[in-house]
Amino acid sequence: MSLDFKPGAFNDFFREETFRGDFTYRNSPHNIRRFPFPFDRDDYMYAVNMEPHVPGRIGSVFEKTFDVDEHYVAEMIDRAKVLADDPLRCQSLPHMTLAGWDLLELIMESKARDYPEWFSLEKNGNRWRWINRPLGIDHSFTFLDEATLPYGPMEYITRQTQGDFTLQDEREGTLWMDAGIATSQADWSVDFDIGMSWHEWHAPVPLAHEMGIFDRALKFLLKLQHGAPVRRFNWTMTVNPLLDTAPETYPKWGPTKTSLTQENLGQKQHLRVELQTLYRLPRSNAIAFDIRCYLASFDELMTVPKWARRLHRVVRDIHPDLATYKGFIRNQPAMVEWLSKYDDGKPTSPGWWPEEA
Amino acid sequence: MTLTPVEPTIKSRPVYAPLEPRPGHLHLIIADGEGADAVTDMLAKTSDAGQLLASAHLMYCPGPNGTDLTERLRALGALQFFRAPTIPALLPRLKRVLVDAHMGSQFYLAGTEGLCGQAETAIMQTGFPASAIQKEHRGSTVRRVQCVHCKGITENVATDPFQCSHCGLSLFVRDHYSRRLAAFQGVNIDAEDPGDVPPSVVRFK
Ligand code: HEM
Numbered sequence: 001m002s003l004d005f006k007p008g009a010f011n012d013f014f015r016e017e018t019f020r021g022d023f024t025y026r027n028s029p030h031n032i033r034r035f036p037f038p039f040d041r042d043d044y045m046y047a048v049n050m051e052p053h054v055p056g057r058i059g060s061v062f063e064k065t066f067d068v069d070e071h072y073v074a075e076m077i078d079r080a081k082v083l084a085d086d087p088l089r090c091q092s093l094p095h096m097t098l099a100g101w102d103l104l105e106l107i108m109e110s111k112a113r114d115y116p117e118w119f120s121l122e123k124n125g126n127r128w129r130w131i132n133r134p135l136g137i138d139h140s141f142t143f144l145d146e147a148t149l150p151y152g153p154m155e156y157i158t159r160q161t162q163g164d165f166t167l168q169d170e171r172e173g174t175l176w177m178d179a180g181i182a183t184s185q186a187d188w189s190v191d192f193d194i195g196m197s198w199h200e201w202h203a204p205v206p207l208a209h210e211m212g213i214f215d216r217a218l219k220f221l222l223k224l225q226h227g228a229p230v231r232r233f234n235w236t237m238t239v240n241p242l243l244d245t246a247p248e249t250y251p252k253w254g255p256t257k258t259s260l261t262q263e264n265l266g267q268k269q270h271l272r273v274e275l276q277t278l279y280r281l282p283r284s285n286a287i288a289f290d291i292r293c294y295l296a297s298f299d300e301l302m303t304v305p306k307w308a309r310r311l312h313r314v315v316r317d318i319h320p321d322l323a324t325y326k327g328f329i330r331n332q333p334a335m336v337e338w339l340s341k342y343d344d345g346k347p348t349s350p351g352w353w354p355e356e357a
Numbered sequence: 358m359t360l361t362p363v364e365p366t367i368k369s370r371p372v373y374a375p376l377e378p379r380p381g382h383l384h385l386i387i388a389d390g391e392g393a394d395a396v397t398d399m400l401a402k403t404s405d406a407g408q409l410l411a412s413a414h415l416m417y418c419p420g421p422n423g424t425d426l427t428e429r430l431r432a433l434g435a436l437q438f439f440r441a442p443t444i445p446a447l448l449p450r451l452k453r454v455l456v457d458a459h460m461g462s463q464f465y466l467a468g469t470e471g472l473c474g475q476a477e478t479a480i481m482q483t484g485f486p487a488s489a490i491q492k493e494h495r496g497s498t499v500r501r502v503q504c505v506h507c508k509g510i511t512e513n514v515a516t517d518p519f520q521c522s523h524c525g526l527s528l529f530v531r532d533h534y535s536r537r538l539a540a541f542q543g544v545n546i547d548a549e550d551p552g553d554v555p556p557s558v559v560r561f562k
Binding site: 088172189191192193194195196199200201202203204209247248249250251254255257258330 | 367368369370486487503505506508526531532533534535536537538542544545548549550551
């Protein structure tokens with residue numbers, strides 16, 4: 001039993017592209033307009049920025065519970081390659097299997113509801129039939145019976161879902177990252193972090209502990225209710241559209257940070273946005289954390305004048321500790337120089353939507 | 358010799374406190390090197406050290422710096438005493454003993470961070486709550502470091518940066534610590550500028 005993709009359907013929508021080697025990843029003009037630009041003002045600092053994850057504007061990445069976009073098939077092929085190279089990117093401690101089934105159910109039900117043309121789920125008691133047309137999967141299995149899946153339930157469903165995922169067990173008044181899959185992470189290691197508690201895995205983040213952000217966010221999360229998910233943004237910078245910026249492979253991609261020039265920066269430098277969503281799971285009482293990565297090159301972002309002005313101001317004025325932590329301090333001057341040409345100094349409207357330019 | 362001071366750094370960095378005698382059915386005492394002093398200091402705090410020792414299993418190995426206080430601990434007269442040559446040689450016995458340890462057992466870990474961390478991992482894997490485990494860091498501050506790239510663990514790291522004993526990359530030593538692996542994280546220092554490795558300094562003794 002395995003999970004062989006037979007993509008081919010809907011090729012007019014899903015792009016054929018790479019996140020490595022020749023890096024053919026691009027956003028279509030339509031996809032740029034729906035890019036989740038994370039800055040709702042001209043400056044940035046950490047905050048407990050959480051809001052209910054309810055259906056948002058039509059066409060936006062908030063419209064559906066799990067956004068499926070034009071990069072879906074290519075991202076899933078990239079994930080399969082990363083996992084073949086390094087199976088430690090997906091780990092689940094033994095007590096997390098039930099939470100994995102909870103996640104599988106949540107994703108299958110949401111996708112079948114939100115994208116009936118692509119996904120369907122038929123249930124006959126615990127006998128389930130799952131059809132994933134973009135990846136060419138038609139699979140019947142028994143819910144809660146691991147022997148009927150080619151992987152554990154978390155791995156099975158996240159090999160078919162954009163975004164990294166972690167599953168948190170709740171014990172002793174905190175959350176424990178006891179399962180996770182990460183192939184599109186911003187430089188943190190699942191293998192190192194599995195088994196850590198909330199404050200431990202957040203330990204490397206500057207300033208936020210002292211600001212009380214992690215204490216307040218944890219308090220909020222412990223009250224998270226089933227059926228009432230929440231979302232927030234995080235962001236960083238990545239050279240090349242490389243999804244898998246893992247610490248494991250840092251010696252491979254680290255040198256690309258020295259490859260930027262004023263000529264190639266617009267094409268190579270990408271803003272990396274994480275749309276993070278959090279769900280309380282019904283059977284396990286665990287919390288699922290979805291870290292969905294969106295990449296856009298500076299050239300692509302400059303097609304929206306409001307974002308162009310704002311990105312320049314944010315990158316220019318960011319706290320040096322954040323630029324260091326996010327790993328772009330060495331390229332910050334070059335980025336500011338490049339971006340300044342797109343900032344005419346005009347005021348920007350509040351909010352992140354592009355059209356209010 | 359007292360508790361080795363640990364600079365407060367980041368929140369995954371383990372914290373330590375002097376061992377305190379506590380009531381329990383079984384006292385599992387695990388120490389290396391100068392950790393032996395922490396054990397005798399702890400016993401000196403109770404008026405009934407004899408009773409604690411009568412239900413104590415004491416396991417000890419010399420420290421990475423060669424400190425060997427075996428005879429001091431053997432002379433205490435614990436119900437069971439075991440001396441191992443190294444930490445890896447001590448762990449299989451600890452894991453076997455844990456199989457039979459019941460709730461209400463008390464765990465006392467003392468010595469290097471490598472010893473405390475690996476013993477803690479073994480104990481927590483058997484389901485005991487963190488609250489049953491006390492840890493006192495004494496003696497050598499050398500670190501156990503996982504190379505985040507090749508996953509190999511280098512024991513007794515004294516310098517920063519150091520060379521991974523498995524893949525040979527030059528790694529800098531973070532304070533970020535994984536309880537599950539009982540190891541600090543080592544990250545390639547010249548990834549962005551290959552060959553540009555600053556001179557090693559002795560940070561851990
Ligand atoms: C249970 C869900 C969560 C998980 C599993 C998680 C995990 C992580 C991880 C692994 C990192 C990287 C740390 C490193 O450098 O090694 C991180 C960074 C961070 N997290 Fe979380 N996180 C969660 C929820 C939250 C929430 C709700 C907040 C809200 C305040 C938050 C705020 C942050 C911030 C501000 C950073 C630094 C990001 C940056 O500057 O790039 N996290 N998180």
